[in-house]
Amino acid sequence: NAGVTQTPKFQVLKTGQSMTLQCAQDMNHEYMSWYRQDPGMGLRLIHYSVGAGITDQGEVPNGYNVSRSTTEDFPLRLLSAAPSQTSVYFCASSPGKSVAFFGQGTRLTVV
Amino acid sequence: GQQLNQSPQSMFIQEGEDVSMNCTSSSIFNTWLWYKQDPGEGPVLLIALYKAGELTSNGRLTAQFGITRKDSFLNISASIPSDVGIYFCAGPTSGTYKYIFGTGTRLKVLA
Numbered sequence: 001n002a003g004v005t006q007t008p009k010f011q012v013l014k015t016g017q018s019m020t021l022q023c024a025q026d027m028n029h030e031y032m033s034w035y036r037q038d039p040g041m042g043l044r045l046i047h048y049s050v051g052a053g054i055t056d057q058g059e060v061p062n063g064y065n066v067s068r069s070t071t072e073d074f075p076l077r078l079l080s081a082a083p084s085q086t087s088v089y090f091c092a093s094s095p096g097k098s099v100a101f102f103g104q105g106t107r108l109t110v111v
Numbered sequence: 112g113q114q115l116n117q118s119p120q121s122m123f124i125q126e127g128e129d130v131s132m133n134c135t136s137s138s139i140f141n142t143w144l145w146y147k148q149d150p151g152e153g154p155v156l157l158i159a160l161y162k163a164g165e166l167t168s169n170g171r172l173t174a175q176f177g178i179t180r181k182d183s184f185l186n187i188s189a190s191i192p193s194d195v196g197i198y199f200c201a202g203p204t205s206g207t208y209k210y211i212f213g214t215g216t217r218l219k220v221l222a
Contacts, residue, residue, distance in 0.1 A: 015166065016144075031208065033210065035212070040214065041214060042115075042212040042214040042215050043154070043201075044211075044212070045211060045213040048209065050208055056209075058206075058209055059209070098142070098159065099156075100156050102153030102155070103153055104152065
């Protein structure tokens with residue numbers, strides 16, 4: 001009964017490094033999405049996917065890439081980390097085209 | 112772009128009191144979602160609303176989809192200490208599956 005699993009839970013990167021945040025769900029949900037949460041700003045949508053092979057940009061997509069090769073996985077790639085990408089990142093999935101279940105988050109610091 | 116404004120931003124209440132908060136948009140929404148986030152956790156979906164005028168309850172929580180489709184309300188009756196947290200509203204931007212979030216209402220309950 002894992003739900004939405006995000007790894008890692010914490011990460012420190014140096015400016016310019018790249019990395020992938022992992023997100024996996026075991027509920028066979030079609031819809032998955034990535035948000036970042038900054039203090040006082042709520043959650044902002046980075047990218048989303050309505051099914052395997054289909055992705056689209058959200059409100060703040062710059063500096064991030066995604067792919068959806070399987071229903072279960074939706075990784076988020078930071079191409080060249082910047083201090084402005086310091087944030088808490090949440091992945092979510094849903095059986096319908098909604099945002100129902102969130103993971104525990106990945107706390108990323110870029111120095 | 113579209114924004115969701117939540118009011119109030121924060122509130123202190125006494126245990127046992129009823130709580131009301133709202134979420135407004137500059138444009139029409141076809142779905143309203145309400146979430147609660149505890150410290151260090153991902154948001155948890157509380158209530159989903161899909162029709163103008165709809166009133167839906169989940170235990171002590173009641174949410175309403177505004178008639179104008181530009182607002183939604185969440186009420187908590189007889190608050191208890193575990194109601195502490197941040198409450199978010201969310202909805203899909205017009206004609207898309209991009210779910211945007213409000214900036215949240217932080218609730219603190221005084222025992």
